[in-house]
Amino acid sequence: MKRDLISMLDVKDDIEEIIDLGIKLKQKSKNGEAIELLKGKTLGMIFEKSSTRTRVSFEVGMTKLGGHAIFLSTNDIQLGRGETTEDTALVLSRYVDIIMYRAKSNKAMKELARGATVPVISGLDDKEHPCQVIADLMTIKEHKGKLKGLNFVYLGDGDNNMAHSYLLGCSMVGMNIRIVSPKKYWPEKYYVEEAKKLGVTVEVTDGVENSTDNADVIATDTWVSMGDEAEKEKRIKEFQGYTIDEKLMDRGKKDAIFMHCLPAYYGYEVTKEVAHGKQSVIFDEAENRLWAQIAIIVTLCK
Numbered sequence: 001m002k003r004d005l006i007s008m009l010d011v012k013d014d015i016e017e018i019i020d021l022g023i024k025l026k027q028k029s030k031n032g033e034a035i036e037l038l039k040g041k042t043l044g045m046i047f048e049k050s051s052t053r054t055r056v057s058f059e060v061g062m063t064k065l066g067g068h069a070i071f072l073s074t075n076d077i078q079l080g081r082g083e084t085t086e087d088t089a090l091v092l093s094r095y096v097d098i099i100m101y102r103a104k105s106n107k108a109m110k111e112l113a114r115g116a117t118v119p120v121i122s123g124l125d126d127k128e129h130p131c132q133v134i135a136d137l138m139t140i141k142e143h144k145g146k147l148k149g150l151n152f153v154y155l156g157d158g159d160n161n162m163a164h165s166y167l168l169g170c171s172m173v174g175m176n177i178r179i180v181s182p183k184k185y186w187p188e189k190y191y192v193e194e195a196k197k198l199g200v201t202v203e204v205t206d207g208v209e210n211s212t213d214n215a216d217v218i219a220t221d222t223w224v225s226m227g228d229e230a231e232k233e234k235r236i237k238e239f240q241g242y243t244i245d246e247k248l249m250d251r252g253k254k255d256a257i258f259m260h261c262l263p264a265y266y267g268y269e270v271t272k273e274v275a276h277g278k279q280s281v282i283f284d285e286a287e288n289r290l291w292a293q294i295a296i297i298v299t300l301c302k
């Protein structure tokens with residue numbers, strides 16, 4: 001049976017192993033050792049939305065593994081002209097060993113995964129961004145030496161892919177999570193309920209002032225995700241007061257780290273001072289997309 005990664009819940013049982021494998025292969029590769037575990041294998045990468053990190057890190061990752069990646073933009077392939085998602089999945093499965101899909105919707109993601117006979121990895125959809133959150137958890141483990149028991153605070157758009165995957169990912173590894181958003185942008189109930197089932201403290205609030213007290217990790221994401229562009233002006237107004245600045249960082253623990261999956265929009269969800277400040281680990285996160293995804297690909301291809 002093939003194994004997909006569409007939701008964080010798909011790695012509920014081996015998330016820690018994947019993170020540790022990422023850390024191990026990163027070390028190995030940096031020591032100059034080869035990590036060619038997937039010689040001759042091919043990854044097909046379908047992009048329905050823009051990307052810098054996802055595209056480059058998956059492609060470089062396959063090269064490091066001794067394999068190869070093919071970039072498929074929906075502007076160029078027949079999927080963009082109305083070929084069905086199911087047929088696309090069935091055809092690609094005859095050529096490639098694994099598929100990465102950045103999809104407009106979770107519905108399309110599930111359709112592709114259903115049709116494909118090879119593993120499908122989500123490179124983000126409107127509901128979740130699991131590869132990013134696995135890379136982020138790996139980054140937290142590298143900086144803090146552990147995950148369990150840490151306090152994770154996310155400010156900004158609570159109803160987006162990052163907030164949903166953080167809810168599941170943090171709770172799966174035993175981290176407490178607080179989402180701080182205007183009420184209108186609270187996460188979908190499903191993700192809050194699933195996170196609560198995992199026995200950690202899960203809070204959703206619109207109160208910004210004390211929200212970062214005692215935080216080990218303070219994170220945010222853009223207020224205007226891909227697909228939300230038509231609401232840009234409205235959103236910027238509604239998120240006023242949710243900018244992470246030095247004052248909010250100072251209320252967290254002394255050694256708190258700042259995280260952002262990028263791309264960032266300075267002066268909106270975070271100030272440039274914080275994002276490029278001494279507590280920020282945003283470029284470690286970006287780098288760890290590469291190593292975490294190498295571990296994910298190896299795990300799914302087993």
Ligand code: CP
Pocket residue numbers: 050051052053054055124132261262263
């Ligand atoms: N964080 C992230 O997924 O970035 P890209 O959109 O550049 O891939």
Ligand code: NVA
Pocket residue numbers: 124129160161162221222224225226261262263
């Ligand atoms: N929430 C953002 C993440 C970008 C990597 C978006 O979906 O646009």
